[in-house]
Amino acid sequence: MNPPGFSEANEPVARVETPAEFETETDYRAELERTRSQLLVFARDMSAVYQRKREHEQKLGALLEELRTDYLSIVETLALVVEAKDQYTANHLERCKRYGIALTSRIDASMITPQLQYGFLLHDVGKIGIPEAILMKPGPLTPEEMTVMRTHPLIGVQIVAPMRRVLDDVTVEIIRHHHERFDGNGYPDGRKGSDIPLSARIFSVVDSFDAMTTDRPYRKALALDEALTRLRAEAGRQFDPDVVAEFEQLMQSIQSPEDW
Numbered sequence: 001m002n003p004p005g006f007s008e009a010n011e012p013v014a015r016v017e018t019p020a021e022f023e024t025e026t027d028y029r030a031e032l033e034r035t036r037s038q039l040l041v042f043a044r045d046m047s048a049v050y051q052r053k054r055e056h057e058q059k060l061g062a063l064l065e066e067l068r069t070d071y072l073s074i075v076e077t078l079a080l081v082v083e084a085k086d087q088y089t090a091n092h093l094e095r096c097k098r099y100g101i102a103l104t105s106r107i108d109a110s111m112i113t114p115q116l117q118y119g120f121l122l123h124d125v126g127k128i129g130i131p132e133a134i135l136m137k138p139g140p141l142t143p144e145e146m147t148v149m150r151t152h153p154l155i156g157v158q159i160v161a162p163m164r165r166v167l168d169d170v171t172v173e174i175i176r177h178h179h180e181r182f183d184g185n186g187y188p189d190g191r192k193g194s195d196i197p198l199s200a201r202i203f204s205v206v207d208s209f210d211a212m213t214t215d216r217p218y219r220k221a222l223a224l225d226e227a228l229t230r231l232r233a234e235a236g237r238q239f240d241p242d243v244v245a246e247f248e249q250l251m252q253s254i255q256s257p258e259d260w
């Protein structure tokens, strides 16, 4: 609101009716001028405060970005620690991420977020807590060893719990549920069908596909056709049949592994 006697442009109007509390129009004009000066000072102060606030926000934004980058470095380091410790061949995580993104794009592209990709990278982070004698064992695990191995999804959830600022529910869902089975016989929660988060149902297919198509200490890689046949055989049992069908179509559209 403009002070009395001022126009919209803050210019004194030509004729001013002097209020009764002022003895002369000159007194009144002097008071108006003081008020105007105070308002200008106030406006300048406000502008300076706003400018400082903007600078502060920019600094804060840059710091948050640095923090986010640091968190991501931690995520990648954690993932690489698992890869180094695990028996999987090199680049298993990177391949799983690529396959996972390609398959998710076909099913629901809106699901592709950085957090989904962190889930793909960190799915086995809980293996950090599994003894190497079990993790590196070349042969089949005993029932007791299998029980220990099956704790890795929940250990993973605990490991990433302090990082919830950058890892959302999707990341945690993949870590927790990537060993659930579509028929309900998986672990750790024995979830069944669509009760298993879609992100985990997708990841389960690409993780298994990569495991089958790469050399392991105890067996050679399967041919792509054989791996697909096995995925198909497990559709509705280990895997979501719709996800397997999408994966088959994805495979048909790919000419060579470099196309991923």
Ligand SMILES: [Fe+2]
Pocket: 123, 124, 152, 178, 179
């Ligand atoms: Fe796993």
